[in-house]
Amino acid sequence: MEATEMTFTADGRRLDVLLSEQSGLTRSRIASLMEEGRVTVDGIAARDGKVKVDSDAQTILLDGVRVEGDGFVYLMLYKPVGVLSATEDKKGATTAMDLLPEEYRKAAPGVVGRLDKDAEGLLLLTNNGELNHRLTSPKHHADKLYRVTLDIPANGEDVRAFAEPMDLGDFTTQPGKLELLEDGKAALVTIHEGKFHQIKRMFAHQGKTVQTLKRLAIGPLKLDETLSEGDWRSLEKAEIQALLTVADMM
Ligand code: URA
Numbered sequence: 001m002e003a004t005e006m007t008f009t010a011d012g013r014r015l016d017v018l019l020s021e022q023s024g025l026t027r028s029r030i031a032s033l034m035e036e037g038r039v040t041v042d043g044i045a046a047r048d049g050k051v052k053v054d055s056d057a058q059t060i061l062l063d064g065v066r067v068e069g070d071g072f073v074y075l076m077l078y079k080p081v082g083v084l085s086a087t088e089d090k091k092g093a094t095t096a097m098d099l100l101p102e103e104y105r106k107a108a109p110g111v112v113g114r115l116d117k118d119a120e121g122l123l124l125l126t127n128n129g130e131l132n133h134r135l136t137s138p139k140h141h142a143d144k145l146y147r148v149t150l151d152i153p154a155n156g157e158d159v160r161a162f163a164e165p166m167d168l169g170d171f172t173t174q175p176g177k178l179e180l181l182e183d184g185k186a187a188l189v190t191i192h193e194g195k196f197h198q199i200k201r202m203f204a205h206q207g208k209t210v211q212t213l214k215r216l217a218i219g220p221l222k223l224d225e226t227l228s229e230g231d232w233r234s235l236e237k238a239e240i241q242a243l244l245t246v247a248d249m250m
Contacts, residue, residue, distance in 0.1 A: 012052035012053045012054035012055075012058075013052060013053065013054075013055075014049065014050060014051070014052060014053075015039070015041070015046060015048075015049050015050070015051050015052070015053045015060070016030045016031065016034075016049025016050070017049075018053065018055060018060070018067060019033075019039065019049075019060075019062055019067060021071050022062075022067045022071050022072075022073070022107065025103065025106060027049065030049060031049055033062065033063075033103075034046060034047050034048075034049060035047065038062060038063050039060070039061070039062050040059075040060070040061045041053055041058050041059070041060050042058050042059050043059070046060075055067060061234075062103060063101050063103055063104075064234075065101070065103070065104060065234045066234035066235070070128075072126060072127055072128040072131075073104060073107045073109045073125070073126060073127050073234075074109075074124075074125075074126045074128070074234060074235040074239075074240050074243075075100070075104065075109060075124075075125040075126070075232050075233070075234055075235065076122060076123065076124055076125075076221065076223070076224060076227070076232060076233060076235060077096055077099060077100070077122075077123040077125060077230075077231070077232040078120070078121065078122070078123075078223060078224075078227040078228065078229050078230065078231050078232070079096055079115055079119075079120055079121060079122075079123040079229075080120055080229040080230050081117075081118055081119065081120045082094070082117060082118075083095065083096060083098075083099065083117070083230075084096065084117055085111050085114040085115045085116075085117075085123055086111065086114070087108070087109075087110065087111060093117075096111060096123055096125065099230055099232060100125070100232060107127055108127055109125035109126050109127045110125065110126065110127060110129065110132050111123060111124070111125055112124040112125070112126060112131075112132045112135050112136060112218065113135065113136050113144065113194040113218060114194070115213075115215055116197065116200075116213065118213070119212075119213040119214065119215065120212075120213070120214050120215075120229065121146070121213075121214040121215035121216060121223055122215045122216060122217060122218060122221070122222070122223035123215075124218050124221060124243075125232075130247075130249065131243060131244065131247050131249060134247035134248065134249065135218065135219060135243065135246070135247055136194060138174060138192045138193045140246060140247050140248065141192060141246070142192075142218060142219035142243075142246050142247070143190050143191070143192060143217075143219060144190070144191055144192075144194055144215060144217065144218055144219075145188065145189070145190050145215070145216045145217040145218075146188070146189045146190075146191075146199055146213055146214060146215050146216065147181075147186065147187070147188055147189075147213075147214045147216055148186065148187050148189055148199060148203070148210050148211075148212065148213050148214075149185060149186045149210070149211045149212045150184070150185060150186070150187065150203060150208050150209065150210060150211060151208060151209040151211055152207070152208045152209075153180075153183055153184030153185050154178060154180055154184040154187050154203075154206070154208065155180075155184055157206075158178055158184075158203075158206045158208070159178045159179075159180065161178075161205070161206055162175075162176045162177060162178035162189070162202065163175050163176070163177065163178070166202055166205060168195075168198075168201050168202070168205060171195060173191065173193065173195075173198070173202065174191075174192045174193060176189065176190055176191040176192065176202070177189070177190040188216075189202075199213060200213070218243075219242070219243060219246045220239070220242035220243065220245075220246060221235070221239055221242065221243055
């Protein structure tokens with residue numbers, strides 16, 4: 001269906017300008033993507049870049065990824081074990097960025113809070129640098145929630161230890177939370193910071209080894225259970241707003 005069949009708001013912005021700003025692609029590249037039917041507005045392929053759109057009222061997707069009016073990209077990825085959460089790796093290992101389509105690699109979203117290579121779960125990617133900074137700063141209390149399995153079951157003593165500041169030598173944690181599952185063989189862990197190997201080190205402090213680690217949430221953003229490992233999707237408006245709210249940016 002042609003773009004001319006759609007209803008657009010009169011006071012919006014030109015679709016090709018918005019897309020170009022958002023993706024970093026040239027307007028002529030945007031024009032070819034539109035030719036190929038890869039841009040949709042409210043589910044209908046848009047082929048005319050001159051039409052005015054309102055990204056608050058309409059859903060604009062480029063290769064299925066939502067284009068936000070603030071010009072930033074916000075994605076969630078279900079990082080599989082074995083993939084680096086870095087955006088590039090000099091040794092050529094698979095990175096989170098390799099799992100995104102080319103257009104979104106160009107927009108260069110940064111990773112909010114890394115996950116170890118042998119960990120899986122929620123990875124938030126955005127090129128909104130201020131949000132990234134604030135969500136990873138302990139000051140803004142964006143709790144991170146993980147599910148772990150352990151070699152030796154966790155117990156009440158561990159629950160108490162996690163609830164207190166824990167001295168790990170080079171830094172002391174803020175109080176976190178440990179909830180036992182499956183008689184302690186698995187557990188949910190909530191922490192405020194995200195220091196390198198923090199959860200593994202906290203369990204090591206208690207004489208236990210983390211066997212599997214999965215991030216389930218970053219602040220209000222929960223891993224979408226319908227995503228398979230390696231899949232990604234753009235965030236819903238409400239999810240973005242919730243993140244901006246905890247980061248005091250609303
Ligand atoms: N804690 C860890 O030990 N590893 C992670 O990837 C995240 C938190």
